[in-house]
Amino acid sequence: MSEAPLLEINNLTVQFPSVHGWLTVVDQVSLTVWRNEIVCVVGESGSGKSVTVQAAVGLSQAKGARVLNGSVRFQGQELVGMSIRQLNRIRGADIGFIFQEPMSSLNPAYTVGEQIAEVVRRHKGAGRDAAWKRAVEMLDRVGIASAATRVKDYPHQFSGGMRQRVMMAMALACEPKLLIADEPTTALDVTIQARMLELLVEFQRDSHMSVLFITHDLGVVAKIASRVVVMYGAQVVEQAPVVTLFRAPRHPYTAGLLEAMPQVALERGHDPVAIPGVVAQAHAWPRGCRFNPRCTLRQDGPCTTDAIPLTSYGDALSRCVLTGTLTAGLARAEAAP
Amino acid sequence: MSVTTASFIDPAAAPLPPPSSFWSRFRRNPVAMTSLLILIAITLTAIFAPEIAPHNPMRSSLRAVLKSPNAMYWLGTDDLGRDVASRLIFASRLSLIASIQALSIALIIGLPLGLISGYAGGWTDIVITRINDAIMSFPALILAVVIVGLMGPSLTNAMTAIGIVYAPRIMRVVRGSTLSVREEVYIMAARATGCSDTRIIVHHVLPNIVGPLLVQSTVLLGHALLAEAGLSFLGLGAQPPQASWGAMLGQAFPYMAQSPVPTIAAGMIISVTVLCFNLLGDGLRDSVGRVRRAGE
Numbered sequence: 001m002s003e004a005p006l007l008e009i010n011n012l013t014v015q016f017p018s019v020h021g022w023l024t025v026v027d028q029v030s031l032t033v034w035r036n037e038i039v040c041v042v043g044e045s046g047s048g049k050s051v052t053v054q055a056a057v058g059l060s061q062a063k064g065a066r067v068l069n070g071s072v073r074f075q076g077q078e079l080v081g082m083s084i085r086q087l088n089r090i091r092g093a094d095i096g097f098i099f100q101e102p103m104s105s106l107n108p109a110y111t112v113g114e115q116i117a118e119v120v121r122r123h124k125g126a127g128r129d130a131a132w133k134r135a136v137e138m139l140d141r142v143g144i145a146s147a148a149t150r151v152k153d154y155p156h157q158f159s160g161g162m163r164q165r166v167m168m169a170m171a172l173a174c175e176p177k178l179l180i181a182d183e184p185t186t187a188l189d190v191t192i193q194a195r196m197l198e199l200l201v202e203f204q205r206d207s208h209m210s211v212l213f214i215t216h217d218l219g220v221v222a223k224i225a226s227r228v229v230v231m232y233g234a235q236v237v238e239q240a241p242v243v244t245l246f247r248a249p250r251h252p253y254t255a256g257l258l259e260a261m262p263q264v265a266l267e268r269g270h271d272p273v274a275i276p277g278v279v280a281q282a283h284a285w286p287r288g289c290r291f292n293p294r295c296t297l298r299q300d301g302p303c304t305t306d307a308i309p310l311t312s313y314g315d316a317l318s319r320c321v322l323t324g325t326l327t328a329g330l331a332r333a334e335a336a337p
Numbered sequence: 338m339s340v341t342t343a344s345f346i347d348p349a350a351a352p353l354p355p356p357s358s359f360w361s362r363f364r365r366n367p368v369a370m371t372s373l374l375i376l377i378a379i380t381l382t383a384i385f386a387p388e389i390a391p392h393n394p395m396r397s398s399l400r401a402v403l404k405s406p407n408a409m410y411w412l413g414t415d416d417l418g419r420d421v422a423s424r425l426i427f428a429s430r431l432s433l434i435a436s437i438q439a440l441s442i443a444l445i446i447g448l449p450l451g452l453i454s455g456y457a458g459g460w461t462d463i464v465i466t467r468i469n470d471a472i473m474s475f476p477a478l479i480l481a482v483v484i485v486g487l488m489g490p491s492l493t494n495a496m497t498a499i500g501i502v503y504a505p506r507i508m509r510v511v512r513g514s515t516l517s518v519r520e521e522v523y524i525m526a527a528r529a530t531g532c533s534d535t536r537i538i539v540h541h542v543l544p545n546i547v548g549p550l551l552v553q554s555t556v557l558l559g560h561a562l563l564a565e566a567g568l569s570f571l572g573l574g575a576q577p578p579q580a581s582w583g584a585m586l587g588q589a590f591p592y593m594a595q596s597p598v599p600t601i602a603a604g605m606i607i608s609v610t611v612l613c614f615n616l617l618g619d620g621l622r623d624s625v626g627r628v629r630r631a632g633e
Binding site for chain 2: 057059062063084085087088089090091092093097099100101104105106107108109110118119122123167170171
C-alpha cells in the first residue's frame with residue numbers, strides 16, 4: 001500500500017434538487033480504493049451509495065445533481081470539475097461500470113456484439129474486425145456458450161443472468177483499472193449470483209484491477225471484499241477490513257445488519273433480528289446521530305444533540321460515540337458463547 | 338390415428354407461441370395491410386403514370402369538353418376537354434411528392450428540435466416547447482395560408498408552409514419519446530462507457546424512438562396530402578397547368594352540375610388515400626409497441 005491509491009474520494013458532498021430545496025444525498029463521504037483490491041460499499045436503499053459512485057464519475061451530474069464540494073482523484077487526476085470530453089476518455093476505458101438492472105442496461109436497438117465492439121472501437125481505436133473479435137472473446141470469457149453466434153443476438157434474446165454477463169463483458173472489454181459494480185447481482189437469483197461473483201473475483205485476480213462493489217447483501221461482502229464501507233443516511237458510518245467488520249463491528253448499524261443476516265444469527269443461535277424502523281428521508285435527518293431513532297443503544301444527549309464525527313478505532317473508522325463500549329460488549333459476547 | 342396423437346405430444350409440432358415481431362403482428366392486421374397495399378398501388382401508379390395513363394393529361398380537345406365517362410374517357414373529360422382519368426393518374430405524382438416534401442421539411446425541423454428538447458431538458462426544453470405550443474395553437478391550414486400568402490402561391494411554397502406547420506407535431510412526438518428513453522438505464526450505461534451527448538442522442542436515443550416517429554410520419558403524410566389538396570383547391574398550391582388532386586377538385590367543382598364525375602373522382606381519391614395513411618398509421622402504432630416478455 002506504499003503506492004498512491006487508485007481512487008480517492010474525499011469529503012464528497014452531492015446534492016439533488018427537490019421540493020425541499022437542494023437535498024444532500026451524499027454527505028462528506030470519503031473512501032479509498034487501492035490497486036488490486038475489492039472494496040464493498042454497503043447500506044440500505046437511500047443511503048447514498050449509488051449516488052456516491054455515480055457522482056464520482058460524473059454520472060449523477062447528468063441527472064441534475066451537483067457536487068457541492070469534495071474531490072475525486074483517479075490515478076492522481078481530479079475528476080470533479082473535469083470536462084465531459086476528458087471524463088468520456090476515462091469512462092469505459094479506465095473505469096468500467098456495471099449497473100443493477102441487467103434487463104434495461106443494454107440498448108434494445110443493437111446486438112450485444114455491436115454494443116461491446118462500440119466501446120472497444122471508441123477507446124482502443126480498434127478496427128471493426130478487431131473490435132468484433134474482442135467482443136466475441138469477451139463474451140466467451142464471461143461464460144456465454146457459443147459466443148461467436150450469440151454475439152449477433154439482441155439483448156431481448158438473453159436471460160437476465162446472461163445480460164448481466166454481457167454487461168460485464170462490455171465493462172471489462174477495455175481492461176479497466178477500476179470496475180464499479182452497482183449492485184450487479186441484486187436482480188439475479190442466488191445460483192446465478194454466485195456464478196457472477198466467482199467470475200468477477202476471477203477477473204479481478206487475473207487482471208489485478210480494483211473493484212468498487214456496491215451491495216446491500218453482507219453475504220456477498222463476506223465472499224469477495226477486502227475492505228468494507230458502510231453507509232447510512234448519506235454518510236459513511238463505518239469503514240473496516242472485512243474480517244474486522246464481521247468479527248467486531250464498531251457501529252450499532254453494522255452490528256444490526258449482521259444480526260439480521262440469517263447465517264450470522266444461526267451461528268449465534270438466534271433468529272435473524274430486523275433493525276426496527278425505516279431510514280429517515282434526506283430532508284429530515286434526525287439531530288445528532290442519523291441512526292439514533294432506530295438504534296437500540298441510543299442514549300439521549302450524546303446521540304441526539306451534535307453531529308457525530310467519523311473516528312478512528314484501530315484499523316477501522318466508526319461514526320458512533322458509543323463505539324468504545326460497544327466493541328467491549330461485543331468482545332464479551334463473543335468470548336462467552 | 339396413433340400417428341396423429343403422437344404428433345400432438347411431439348414438442349416440435351406444438352403450436353407456435355403468438356408472434357411477437359413487428360412484421361408478424363402487422364401482417365395479421367387486415368385493415369392496415371389493405372391500406373398498405375392500396376398505398377403501394379397508388380405509388381406504383383404514380384411511378385408508372387406515363388405507361389398507365391390512356392391519354393396525354395395536358396392535351397385539351399375542345400370537341401370533347403365535359404364529356405360523361407365512356408369507353409374512350411373512363412372518367413369523362415374536364416372543362417378543357419382533357420382526360421380526367423389520365424390527369425388523376427399524373428396528379429398522384431404531384432400529390433405524393435408534395436406530401437413527402439412537406440413531411441421531409443417537418444422532419445428536418447421537428448426531429449432535431451424534439452431530440453434536443455427532450456434530451457437536454459431544463460430551459461432549452463421550456464423555450465422550445467413554448468414556441469412549439471404557440472405554433473400548434475394556430476389552426477394548421479390557416480397558418481399555412483398565411484405563410485403561402487407571404488411567400489407567394491406555388492406548390493413548393495405551399496408544401497414548405499405545411500412542413501413548417503406540421504413540424505411541431507413531429508417535435509412533440511419526438512420529445513415525448515426522448516423523455517422516456519432518456520431515463521432508461523442503457524442511456525446511463527452508454528454515458529458510463531464514455532459516449533458524448535451527441536453520440537448518445539444519435540446512436541442510442543434515435544434508434545429507440547423510430548417506432549413512434551414512423552407512426553406519426555405516416556399519419557402526417559395523410560394530413561399533408563389533405564392540406565395540399567386544400568391549398569391547391571383554394572388556388573394556393575399547384576398552379577395550372579400542373580395537376581394535383583386538390584387542384585383538379587377545385588377545377589372540376591364549378592362544373593359539378595353538368596359533369597359530377599370528375600369532382601367525385603378527385604374527392605374520392607383524396608379521401609381514400611388520406612384514410613389509408615391514417616389506418617396504416619393506426620396499424621403501425623398497434624404493431625410497433627414493444628411487447629415485454631413475462632417477468633420483464
